[in-house]
Amino acid sequence: MSRGIAEIMNRELLAVLPDTPLQAVRELLRTFAVDAAPVLDEHRRPLGVVTARALFDGAGAAADRMSRPAPCVEGSTDIQEAARHLALEDTHHLVVVDSAGVAVGIVSVLDVLRAVLGIPPHHPGTFPHWEAATGSSWTDEWPLDQEHVEHAPDAAGVLVLVRSLVGEVDAVVWVEACANVRERVRALTTLAYSAEPPLARLLERHDLLFRAALVSREADRERITSRMRGDLEHRPPPGAT
Numbered sequence: 001m002s003r004g005i006a007e008i009m010n011r012e013l014l015a016v017l018p019d020t021p022l023q024a025v026r027e028l029l030r031t032f033a034v035d036a037a038p039v040l041d042e043h044r045r046p047l048g049v050v051t052a053r054a055l056f057d058g059a060g061a062a063a064d065r066m067s068r069p070a071p072c073v074e075g076s077t078d079i080q081e082a083a084r085h086l087a088l089e090d091t092h093h094l095v096v097v098d099s100a101g102v103a104v105g106i107v108s109v110l111d112v113l114r115a116v117l118g119i120p121p122h123h124p125g126t127f128p129h130w131e132a133a134t135g136s137s138w139t140d141e142w143p144l145d146q147e148h149v150e151h152a153p154d155a156a157g158v159l160v161l162v163r164s165l166v167g168e169v170d171a172v173v174w175v176e177a178c179a180n181v182r183e184r185v186r187a188l189t190t191l192a193y194s195a196e197p198p199l200a201r202l203l204e205r206h207d208l209l210f211r212a213a214l215v216s217r218e219a220d221r222e223r224i225t226s227r228m229r230g231d232l233e234h235r236p237p238p239g240a241t
Contacts, residue, residue, distance in 0.1 A: 005082045006075030008112070008121040009096045009105035014137075015040045017216060018047060018063035024155040024214040025062050026055050028137065038095045039066045044102045046070035046095045072097050075104065079115045086112060136213035136224060141170075144208040145189055152185040153214050158224050159184055161202060162209040170209070173202055175228040177221035181212045 015038045016025050029037060035052040039062050048066030055065055072095045073082055082094060086109055096105040111121055141162055142148040152159075159181050161174035178184040188203060188210075202208065215221045 003079050003115065004075055005073055005077045005079055005094070005096060005107055006105070008079065008115045009075065009107045010111070010121075010123040011105045012123065013038070013103060013106055015044075015103065016050065016062045017042075018061060018066075020062045020214075020216045021155050022055055022058060022060050022062065022065060024153065024157075024216060025050055026052075027153050027155065027214055029055070031137065031139065036093050038070055038093075038103060038106065039063065040103055046072055046097065046101075046103050049091075049093060049095070051092075070095050072101075073107075074099065079112060082107065083112045083116060136215055138211050138213050141209040141211045144185070144210045146186075149182060149186045149189060152182040152210065153212055154182045155180065155214055155216070156218075156221065157181045157215045158213045158221055158228070160211050160213075160228070162211065163202075163205070164207050164209050172228070172232055173208075174199060175225055175232060177215075177218075177225045178212075181214075185210055185212075 014028065014032055014034060016028065018039055018041070020039075025037065029035065029052050036049055038046050039048045039050055041047055046069075047063070048068035048070050050062050050066045054067070058065075071085065071089050071091045071093070073085060075096050075098065077085075085094060086092070092109050094107050095103050096107060098104050114121060136158070138160075139151065139153065141164075142151045144161065156179050157177075159174075159176050159178050160172055162170050163173045164170045176184075213224065215224060
């Protein structure tokens with residue numbers, strides 16, 4: 001019985017939108033150690049693929065550097081046929097789609113080679129710092145100080161401040177949408193920065209960390225921020241019993 005590509009595909013699909021800034025795409029590929037990502041429309045249908053090589057430098061958006069059309073196969077496609085497709089199309093990845101053309105996974109040359117040799121597929125269980133609830137991926141947490149400003153993404157996104165004390169569970173204490181996360185973090189680390197009273201009180205502390213999610217669409221930033229603020233408002237303060 002022939003095996004279909006759905007048996008070996010990676011169902012953890014890291015994808016970007018056409019208007020995702022190139023800097024944000026570069027950050028994502030570097031963060032998750034992958035060399036390509038499909039570009040999807042608002043209905044999750046593939047438009048093209050961006051590769052790390054195509055994003056080496058320059059400005060613009062994913063749509064400006066993607067190769068098109070995206071090389072696609074359905075999950076029922078035989079593995080040998082997928083291997084032939086990769087060879088003929090001279091590509092390293094195939095986006096797997098369902099019968100409606102919606103992206104559901106991705107396979108690489110290495111995935112297909114393992115299958116041909118009878119080696120089980122090997123994929124990470126999930127992407128590091130991927131949060132399904134908000135549909136976003138987050139950076140590592142870094143101290144909120146001038147020394148670590150460069151770890152903040154130089155792009156639009158959502159910024160989270162975390163209170164971290166030895167012996168206590170870390171707690172989110174501030175969430176906001178930013179047109180440029182790095183510029184905002186730099187402002188927050190400036191001693192002369194004048195903030196609204198609740199934030200100013202937080203900035204007087206020396207135990208704050210920050211993390212951020214790259215989110216290009218303003219509506220998505222507001223949605224994620226609203227959801228996380230709602231969680232924050234209904235969460236007991238640190239140390240409460």
